[in-house]
Structure formats: C-alpha cells, structure tokens
Amino acid sequence: MRQSFRFFLSAAVMVLGVSFVSRASVPTKYESEYLEAVVLYGRNDFAGALKILSHLRQESPRTPEFLELAALSYTGQNDDAKAASLYDRLLELGPTTGMSTKDLASFSFQLGLIRYRQKRYGDARLRFSRSIAADLNVGASHFYQGLCYFDDKKFSDARNELRKVLSSDATSLKPSAQIYLARAEGELGETDASFRDYIGARNLANQVVADEGSSAQMKALAAQVAATADKELRALDKSELILGVGLVTGYDSNVLSIPNGSVSGAGGASPASFVETLLFAVSYATSPIKTYQLVPSYRGSINYNFNHDTDSGEFFSNDVTVFITRDALAPTNYGLKLEGTGTLQYQTAVGNFDGYLLGGSFGPFLKYAISPGWALGADVFFQPQKYYLDPTFSPTLRQSGWDQLLRAYFASTGHNQFWNPGVSVTADYNSTAGEEYRGTRLVLQIADTLYLSSKTIAAASLSIGAATYPVRLAGARNDQNLALTLTGGHRLTHALSLIATVQFLDNFSSVATYRYTRLMASIGANYAF
Secondary structure: OHHHHHHHHHHHHHHHOOOOOOOOOOOHHHHHHHHHHHHHHHOOOHHHHHHHHHHHHHHOOOOHHHHHHHHHHHHHOOOHHHHHHHHHHHHHHHHHHOOOHHHHHHHHHHHHHHHHHOOOHHHHHHHHHHHHHOOOOHHHHHHHHHHHHHHOOOHHHHHHHHHHHHOOOOHHHHHHHHHHHHHHHHHOOOHHHHHHHHHHHHHHHHHHHHOOOOOHHHHHHHHHHHHHHHHHHHHHOOOEEEEEEEEEEEEEOOOOOOOOOOOOOOOOOOOOEEEEEEEEEEEEEOOOOOOEEEEEEEEEEEEEEOOHHHHHHOEEEEEEEEEEEEOOOOOOEEEEEEEEEEEEEEEOOOOEEEEEEEEEEEEEEEEEEEEOOEEEEEEEEEEEEEEOOHHHOOHHHOOOEEEEEEEEEEEEOOOOOOOOEEEEEEEEEEEEOOOOOOEEEEEEEEEEEEEOOOOEEEEEEEEEEEEEEOOOOOOOEEEEEEEEEEEEEEEOOOOEEEEEEEEEEEEEEOOHHHOEEEEEEEEEEEEEO
C-alpha cells in the first residue's frame, strides 16, 4: 500500500512539470552558453548542464537564471542538498536582484518539495504557504501541505488541505489528492467520507484515462489511482456480524420505577442505590456499498440494584431494530427504521420479572449533506406502546397508547479532535389511554464529540426540555427539565473497551410529586467478538 502511494507522489511531481520564470536578466555575452545548458537540461543531461553552469556561475554568481537551472539540474541528479543550497541562495538574493514575488514564490515551492523529501515537514509547509500567499502553484502547494501533514500523522490537518486541492485548478493532482484524502479520513474513522472519496478518486482517474488529451504520465498515474481505489472499495464490500457483551457498575441517586431513557412523564423522589448492569448485543450488517444496506440488531440489558428498597427499578430490557438504508455511505441517504421493544420489570410482590412494556417504533429517516463535514437530518417515528400494568391502575393513570416523535438535527459529520458539534430539536406527542400522562414535549439538545486520540473518544450533551400535560383530571401540569450527560470510551485492545458515563437530571414540575433530581454515574467494559 505504501509503495502505491509513493508512486502517486513521484508521478505527481512529473505531471507538475517545471517552467522557468522569465526574467530576461542573462547577460548578452552568456546567452549562447546558457541556452546550451537549457537544451542539455531538457535532454536530461544534467551533468552536461551543470558543467556549463559551473563556468557561468563563476563568471556571474548573482545571475538568478544560472542558479535556478543549476538547482533544477541537481534535483534531476537527486542531489537535494546542493539544490536546496542554491534555492536558499536565490531567496537570499531576491531583494537585491529585482526578482518578483512570483519568482521568489517559485523558488520557495521548489525548496518545499525538497524539504518534503527530506521529511522536514514543518519547513516544507512554511515554503508551500509562501507559494500560496503569492498565488502561485496554489493547488499543488495545498497538495504537498496535505502530504506533509499525512506523513506526520496529522490526519485532520491533512484532510483539510487535501480538500482544498479538489476545489483548485490543479486538475492533474486531483485523483491523487482524493486518494490521500480517503486514506486520511479512514485513519480518522470517517468511514462514510472515506468511501465517497475512494469512489470520487476512481471516477476522476477514469476520466483522465479516457481523455485523449492526457499525457502518458498522467494516464499511468490515473490508472494506478483507479486500481488502488478499486482495491479499497472491494475491501468494504462485505457483510459483518458483531457480538458484544458488557458489564457496568454504577450509582443512581434516585432510582425510578421506569426504565432509563423512558419518555414517560412519570417521576418523583426515590431511594439511591449502587447498580450492576449486564449488557449484551448482536448485530449484522450487509455490505455498505450496495444500493440498500440492511442492519438488524438485538440489544439487551438487565440491571441489579443493591438497595432492595429499589427492586422495582430492576428491568430486563430487550430491543430488536432493523435499519434499511439506501446508499448507506453516501453523503445524503435515507431509509426506514423498524423497532420492537419488550421490557420486563421485577415485581416485588411475586419475586420475579413480569411484563412491563411492549412497544414499537417505525418510520423514515433522512440525512442530507449540506457541505463536506456537515449534515441536516430528520426522523419521523410512530411508536405504539402497551403497558402491562395498566389494568392495576385507575383509567386516568393508564399509559398504553401511541407516541409520535419528530426530530430534526444539524450536526458535524467530521472527526475533528475537539469540535464536532450538533444540535437537535425533538417534538413528541404522547397519546396515552389515561389523561394523567397525555401530553407533549419539546427538547433542545446541544452536543459535542471529542476524538481525543485514535483510541479515546468523549462526548458531552446538554438537553433542555419542556412538557405539558393539559388534560389531567387534577389540573394541567407543566414540566421543565434539564439533562447534562458526559460519556467517554477508551479502546484497550481491538475488542476490549472501557466506558464511563455521568448524567445529571433535573425535572421541575408544577406538580410537586413529579419533581426530582437524579445523578447517575457508571464505569464498565465492553467486549466485541
């Protein structure tokens, strides 16, 4: 793989070509010898050109053309040290010889190429920046800045520079730039973007190969790009089965007799407890590069509360979900979600688990890419629900019925180290059989994800919500709630990860019995098979 990308680099240098900056400052008496050296250079007779230039440089050591052609000839001989010395001399002489900003930018660019080959990436990026500032070789300079960052394993910066190449006029470099971009995104875990750029690189390369105006060198480079892109795409064309199990130890300051994540309006003050939770999951995903991807999954959990006064807060939860997505890895995709939920609750009266909730959720979802790294999305889910304990309550307290959920979001799809924000608005109408919990909610959530390293991820979110229950027999109820959540994960091995969560909830209600605060913290481990 590395050898293939080195081919892209060397071929890219060839297709860039070299053009001399015309300054018309060669003394008349040396013109014939200089032209002879230029001809020898054009024939790749670098030694012959240098022999003539050695004499000319002795006679006129400050003539820029002599120094530049000598530098190029040393580069042709792979003698970067001597070439770099001459470019440094040209940049030093610049202010005193009347050379233009474009001249100096050209020397800076060539010196940047040498510094890149010498793995002096910081100095190379400085040289390319000066070329960009002078509006010379802008696309190529961004390309090599991207390679500097890539080889220095600064993949986020590499991605940003390489994207600029695709919007530049450096047509010959675009297939290579998009291949490197796909690799950088792969290193950052941006699988969707990486996939798209492999396809883009292949398409660009095939256009170059089919173009009769493309040179043989450009076609050879494009063919190599297309072959590499095809190889990477074939590696993605497979289905995957994942099994997982986890164990989490936590503390809950206010154990409620409803499952975590429930949208019910129930609540109140309850005792605290340490909690042990067993997690298990299995999922299967068909090839993501097919037109439609099918992802069925099962997730289950069962928790044990050490405080027996909170036994009614123990649940055995089961969730089966199927996602059907068209163009799963495309920047814009859409699909359908089908979900079924079955929850058992520990019944203290009989000493075992019994039915608590049977629910479902189905509806469409859409993600629309508005620019590289940003997307808009929407979900519309209809959610029927049956609560098995309803017959034990008065009709007004029964929660069976249906729920209509609408969510819209704007979010980063990138993997920047610290700033990957998202904001969502969720509207929820809960139509229960009883009047007590029939109402609407509106929630605003602001979140950020931090990719602290290739093995460590963290996220923070703040949710602010308002709910109203206008048809209660005892009078309308209005709630305002706040949720602050911090999560983190660290991958110890390919299969084993540590996970941690801290969440603070505060629900202020116009009805005192529904007011509560809740602090939950947990730490545990997941193992994927």
